[in-house]
């Protein structure tokens with residue numbers, strides 16, 4: 264990894280640590296290492312492990328240099344540093360991903376309800392765009408190349424696809440430990456129970472059979 268990439272990642276993390284306090288709750292102790300044996304969630308965070316049993320291993324996660332397996336219909340892989348995989352992150356208002364995209368890999372249009380997203384491309388190139396809310400619906404889109412950093416404001420719908428003819432690798436920071444994700448095609452077409460197809464056909468100005476077909480394949 265080049266020193267430029269490391270600088271960008273470091274700046275991204277420092278930046279998000281300060282912004283994070285404006286969103287996720289401010290911690291009341293040095294740390295609250297996630298106790299993954301307990302299911303109960305307190306305000307979206309896991310219960311704290313007994314501080315006397317906390318070790319340095321709770322604050323390290325290895326393997327972010329390794330490519331993910333992109334053999335799936337989206338051609339993408341997501342490796343996560345969250346309170347689940349890195350228990351020391353619990354309650355600190357931050358999470359992080361490694362994203363691998365095969366050629367033609369993409370994420371469907373989606374949004375994160377609880378976090379701004381910062382994308383650092385380390386290899387290849389991504390075409391990323393976000394859409395402002397009603398009434399403008401402006402689409403701000405860029406090709407984000409190796410060494411570029413792109414920000415997606417909290418809650419806005421965005422599109423992401425590989426722009427390179429080869430694999431693309433990006434690191435992604437969120438200013439929430441639990442940013443959440445809603446894929447628009449799935450939310451609209453694969454809700455359980457299904458959203459009424461006549462209603463959707465009016466919303467999309469599309470015939471009911473087409474809506475029913477889309478609902479059946481999602």
Ligand SMILES: *[C@@H]1O[C@H](CO)[C@@H](O)[C@H](O)[C@H]1NC(C)=O
Pocket residue numbers: 332333334335
């Ligand atoms: C990648 O995932 C596919 C589909 O799940 C699987 O068949 C394949 O063995 C995996 N490849 C590796 C290298 O793990």
